[in-house]
Amino acid sequence: MGITIENVSKSFGEYLAIKDVQLEIPSGDFIALLGPSGSGKTTLLRMIAGLESLDSGKIHFNGVDYSNKPVKERKVGFVFQHYALFKHMTIFENIAFGLKVRPFKIRPSKQEIKERVYDLLKFVQLEHLAERYPSQLSGGQKQRIALARALAVEPEVLLLDEPFGALDAKVRQELRHWLREIHEKLNITTIFVTHDQEEALEMADTIVVMNQGQIEQIGSPDQVYHHPVNAFVYRFLGRVNEFCDSDNEISYIRPHEIALKKSAQGNSVPAKVLHVHSVGSLVRIQLNRLDTNALFEAEINTEKYQEIGPLKKGDLLYASFSNLVVFGNEQKEPLTAIL
Numbered sequence: 001m002g003i004t005i006e007n008v009s010k011s012f013g014e015y016l017a018i019k020d021v022q023l024e025i026p027s028g029d030f031i032a033l034l035g036p037s038g039s040g041k042t043t044l045l046r047m048i049a050g051l052e053s054l055d056s057g058k059i060h061f062n063g064v065d066y067s068n069k070p071v072k073e074r075k076v077g078f079v080f081q082h083y084a085l086f087k088h089m090t091i092f093e094n095i096a097f098g099l100k101v102r103p104f105k106i107r108p109s110k111q112e113i114k115e116r117v118y119d120l121l122k123f124v125q126l127e128h129l130a131e132r133y134p135s136q137l138s139g140g141q142k143q144r145i146a147l148a149r150a151l152a153v154e155p156e157v158l159l160l161d162e163p164f165g166a167l168d169a170k171v172r173q174e175l176r177h178w179l180r181e182i183h184e185k186l187n188i189t190t191i192f193v194t195h196d197q198e199e200a201l202e203m204a205d206t207i208v209v210m211n212q213g214q215i216e217q218i219g220s221p222d223q224v225y226h227h228p229v230n231a232f233v234y235r236f237l238g239r240v241n242e243f244c245d246s247d248n249e250i251s252y253i254r255p256h257e258i259a260l261k262k263s264a265q266g267n268s269v270p271a272k273v274l275h276v277h278s279v280g281s282l283v284r285i286q287l288n289r290l291d292t293n294a295l296f297e298a299e300i301n302t303e304k305y306q307e308i309g310p311l312k313k314g315d316l317l318y319a320s321f322s323n324l325v326v327f328g329n330e331q332k333e334p335l336t337a338i339l
C-alpha cells in the first residue's frame with residue numbers, strides 16, 4: 001500500500017511536534033524514520049496508524065483519504081519496543097488474538113485460526129514455543145512473536161517503533177537481518193522508527209531524517225550518508241570531525257575519509273597522535289593538528305595501521321583532508337566541496 005502524507009501538522013498544547021510534514025511512501029518500500037529523541041518520529045508513526053489525530057493536512061492510503069478513519073479500518077500492524085504481548089496468554093493465543101476478536105462475519109473458523117497461527121510461528125521460526133507464556137521467552141523471541149502477531153491480521157502496512165531498542169547488540173543485529181528478509185518475502189510497506197543511524201543505514205530502502213518535527217532529508221542510505229543536505233544530517237549520520245573555518249562556516253569530514261601518512265605529501269597537515277584504540281577490524285586514532293591545534297579523529301583498517309604503525313602518543317603523522325564539506329551555520333546546502 002502506498003502512503004501519501006500531505007502537509008501534516010500536530011501540536012500537543014503549545015508545542016508543535018510535527019510541522020508541515022510531506023512524505024510519499026511507495027508501496028512495498030522499507031522506510032526508516034530516523035532522528036534524535038523528541039524529533040517527532042513516534043508521533044508521525046502514530047498518525048499514520050490512526051492512533052493520533054491530525055491538526056491539519058491529510059494522510060492518503062493508496063490515494064484514498066484516511067485522515068479521519070479509525071485504526072481498525074487502516075489495515076496496519078504494529079510492533080513496539082516493549083513487546084506488548086499479553087502476559088496471561090500463551091504465544092499461540094497471543095498470535096491468534098487479532099483474528100479471534102474479529103467481528104463474527106469475517107472471523108476465521110477455529111481450525112483456520114490454528115493453521116494461520118502455526119504458519120506464522122513457522123515463518124518466524126518459533127513453532128516450538130506455541131504453548132509457552134511471554135515470560136518464558138527471551139527478548140529477541142518476544143519481538144519475533146510480536147511481529148507474528150502483527151502479521152496475523154494480514155496488514156498492508158507494518159509500523160515498527162524502535163522494535164529492537166531493548167535488545168542487546170548481538171540480538172539486534174540478528175533481528176535486523178531477519179526483519180529485512182521477512183520484508184523481502186512479504187513486501188509489505190514498512191515504516192520503522194529508530195534513533196540508531198547504523199540500524200537505519202543497514203536496513204532501510206529510504207531514510208527520512210527528522211529533526212524538531214520536520215524532515216531534514218529523504219533519500220537512500222547512500223544519499224543521506226554521502227550527500228547530506230545540511231550539517232544536521234551530516235552530524236546525525238555518523239562520526240564526524242568539525243573544523244571551524246570562520247564565524248559562519250564549519251567544515252566537516254568523516255574519520256574514515258582522512259588519509260594518514262608517515263611523511264608529508266601535497267597539502268597534508270602535520271598532526272600529533274593523542275590516543276589509539278582498536279575496535280574490531282578498525283583502529284581509531286585521536287590526533288591534534290599542529291597548524292590550528294584542532295583535535296580530530298581518524299579511522300583506518302588494521303592493514304593500513306600495520307603500514308603506518310604501531311603508533312603511540314606523541315608520534316607525528318601527516319593528515320590529508322581531501323573530502324572536506326563546508327556548511328554555513330544555518331545553511332541547508334553545502335557551500336563548497338573542497339577537493
Ligand SMILES: Nc1ncnc2c1ncn2[C@@H]1O[C@H](COP(=O)(O)OP(=O)(O)OP(=O)(O)O)[C@@H](O)[C@H]1O
Nearest residue numbers: 012015017035036037038039040041042043044195
Ligand atoms: N501525548 C503527548 N502529549 C504531550 N507531548 C507529547 C505527546 N506525545 C509526544 N509529545 C512531545 O512531542 C515531541 C515529539 O515526540 P515523539 O515521541 O514523536 O518523538 P520521537 O522522535 O519519537 O522521540 P523518541 O525517540 O524519544 O521516542 C516530544 O517533544 C514529546 O515530548
